[in-house]
Amino acid sequence: MKPIxxxxxxGANAGLGREAARQLALRNGIEKIYLACRNLExxxxxxxxxxxxxxxxxxxIIIMDVSDSSSVRxxxxxxxxxxxxxxxxAGGTGGRKPHALTxxxxxxxxxxxxxxxxxxxxxxxxxxxxxxTVLYAGSEAARGIPKMGVAKPDMQSxxxxxxxxxxxGSKFGPDADPLDVYSYIKLVGAHWMGAMARQHxxxxxxxxxxxxxxxxxxxxxxxxxxxxFFKYIGGTLMPVFGMMHSVETGAKRYVDGLLxxxxxxxxxxxxxxxxxxxxxxxxxxxxxxxxxxxFQDNANQAVHRFAA
Numbered sequence: 275m276k277p278i279x280x281x282x283x284x285g286a287n288a289g290l291g292r293e294a295a296r297q298l299a300l301r302n303g304i305e306k307i308y309l310a311c312r313n314l315e316x317x318x319x320x321x322x323x324x325x326x327x328x329x330x331x332x333x334x335i336i337i338m339d340v341s342d343s344s345s346v347r348x349x350x351x352x353x354x355x356x357x358x359x360x361x362x363x364a365g366g367t368g369g370r371k372p373h374a375l376t377x378x379x380x381x382x383x384x385x386x387x388x389x390x391x392x393x394x395x396x397x398x399x400x401x402x403x404x405x406x407t408v409l410y411a412g413s414e415a416a417r418g419i420p421k422m423g424v425a426k427p428d429m430q431s432x433x434x435x436x437x438x439x440x441x442x443g444s445k446f447g448p449d450a451d452p453l454d455v456y457s458y459i460k461l462v463g464a465h466w467m468g469a470m471a472r473q474h475x476x477x478x479x480x481x482x483x484x485x486x487x488x489x490x491x492x493x494x495x496x497x498x499x500x501x502x503f504f505k506y507i508g509g510t511l512m513p514v515f516g517m518m519h520s521v522e523t524g525a526k527r528y529v530d531g532l533l534x535x536x537x538x539x540x541x542x543x544x545x546x547x548x549x550x551x552x553x554x555x556x557x558x559x560x561x562x563x564x565x566x567x568x569f570q571d572n573a574n575q576a577v578h579r580f581a582a
Contacts (some may be wrong), residue, residue: 275406275407275478275535276279276358276405276406277303277357277358277571278303278304278358278406278407278532278533279304279305279306279358280302280304280305280306280307280308280355280356280357280358280359281295281298281304281306281307281308281357281358281359281360281361282307282308282310282336282357282359282360282361283295283298283307283308283309283310283360283361283363284310284338284340284361284362284363284364284390284391284394285310285311285363285364285365286307286308286309286310286311286317286318286320286362286363287309287311287316287317287320288316289487289521290363290411290484290487290521290524290525290528291309291361291363291364292320292324293410293521293522293524293525294361294363294525294528294529295307295309295320295324295333296324296327296328296525297522297529298329298353298523298529298532299330299333299525300330301529301533304332305332306334307332307333308333308334308335308336308357309321309324309333309334309335309336310337310338310340310364311335311336311337312335312337312338312339312340312341312345314335314337317335317337318335321333321435335391336352336353336471337349337433338483339390340364340385340386340390340391340394341369341376341382341390342376342385342390343376343378343385343389343390343393343581344399345390346390346394347393349518350394350397350401350403351397352551353401353403354384355403356404356405357402357403357404357405358394358397358402358404358405358406358407359404359406359407359408359409359469359532360394360398360407360408360409361409361411361431361528361532361546362391362394362395362408362409362410363528364387364390364391364409365386365387365411365453366375366383366386366387367383367453367456368381368382368383368384368386368387368452369382369383369386372452372455373443373446373448373450373452374454375442375443376389376546378580378581379441379442379580380441380443380580381441381442381443381455383452383455383456383459384440384441384442384443384459385390386464387456387459387460387463388441388459388463388466388577388579389441389577389580391410391463391501392466392577392578392581393513393581394469395408396581397531399474399477404477405477406477406478406497407477407479407480407532408467408470408477408478408479408480409432409462409481409482409528409531409532410428410463410467410479410480410481410482410558411481411482411483411484411528412460412463412464412481412482412483412542412543412544413456413457413460413483413544414461414483414485414486414544414545414550415453415456415460416457416460416461416542416557417461417502417544417546417547417557417560417561417564418457418462418580419486419548419549419550420548421548421549422455422486422550424454424457425454425457426464427457427458427459427461427572429461430452430526432465432542432563432566432569432572432573433572434572434573434575434576434579435576436572437462437465437572437573437575437576437577438576438579438580440443440455440458440459440461440462441462441576441577441579442578442580443455443456446458451540462573462576462577463481463555464481464564465564465569465572465573465574466543466564466569466570466573466574466577467479467480467481467540467542468541468542468564468567468570468573469479469567469570469573469574470574471493471539471540472540472570473574475539478535478539479539480531480532480537480538480539480541480543481541481542481543482527482528482530482531482537482540482543482554483527483542483543483544483545483550483554484524484525484527484528484543485518485519485523485524485527485544485545485550485551485552485554486518486519486550486551487518487519487520487521487523487524488518488519488520488521489574492561518550518551519551521549525542531543538556541556541557541558541565542556542557542558542564543555543556543557546560547560
């Protein structure tokens with residue numbers, strides 16, 4: 275694997291993205307970290323804090339809103355040099371209107387978690403601005419976490435049409451629980467990454483779940499009671515029962531997935547069955563559909579319907 279010296283991280287001003295930037299800055303050989311953020315003021319504050327915490331002046335800001343494909347294209351067009359790796363970390367539950375459609379024809383929650391990243395990777399590849407590794411933030415929700423009330427996504431055919439129905443929201447309806455929809459979206463993302471690995475063998479594509487993580491902003495846009503539970507009550511109690519871990523632990527999964535070539539291209543890594551914490555394994559050991567090339571190609575075809 276080519277040594278990684280520069281990394282671009284989406285959603286890098288807070289939570290897992292910010293912590294991954296901090297940990298990477300402390301690794302020998304990392305010379306540049308691009309903080310891809312949608313808000314300039316928050317990005318500046320994160321950059322100042324990271325420089326103070328690490329003693330390193332390796333951070334550079336790129337303004338990019340991954341929920342807006344035109345913003346992604348504009349950001350990439352302004353890049354003056356290639357990066358070795360990218361961490362596709364931005365996401366969440368889609369804001370206050372997760373099921374509303376964007377100009378691209380996908381829901382806000384799908385745009386933030388997948389479509390913007392699809393456009394980003396395509397633009398980087400087309401412009402030859404990525405040299406080594408793409409890491410996508412997966413989730414155990416993609417195969418279900420019964421202990422946390424997260425059911426396995428109910429996919430009937432894993433056809434391109436069904437994946438497209440996840441993208442545009444027609445599989446669910448306007449009142450669907452964003453947390454349920456999120457699990458389907460992360461399933462689509464893992465399959466998309468598998469297809470990209472086969473299409474671009476010179477680049478390493480790894481899906482790595484950060485696991486159940488406290489201290490992130492991913493639940494900020496949930497309805498009030500769910501937000502209180504997941505951010506505050508659950509964030510206090512779940513770690514006691516091994517159902518969540520710290521943001522430092524979650525971000526370290528990113529760093530390990532990026533820098534350790536034991537994590538193979540095209541594979542989806544997350545916790546063992548039944549838990550969102552602990553050691554990671556290849557999720558195809560739990561659900562063989564994650565390794566099915568036909569399903570991967572179907573997901574890739576579906577997401578690219580909206581990426582033009």
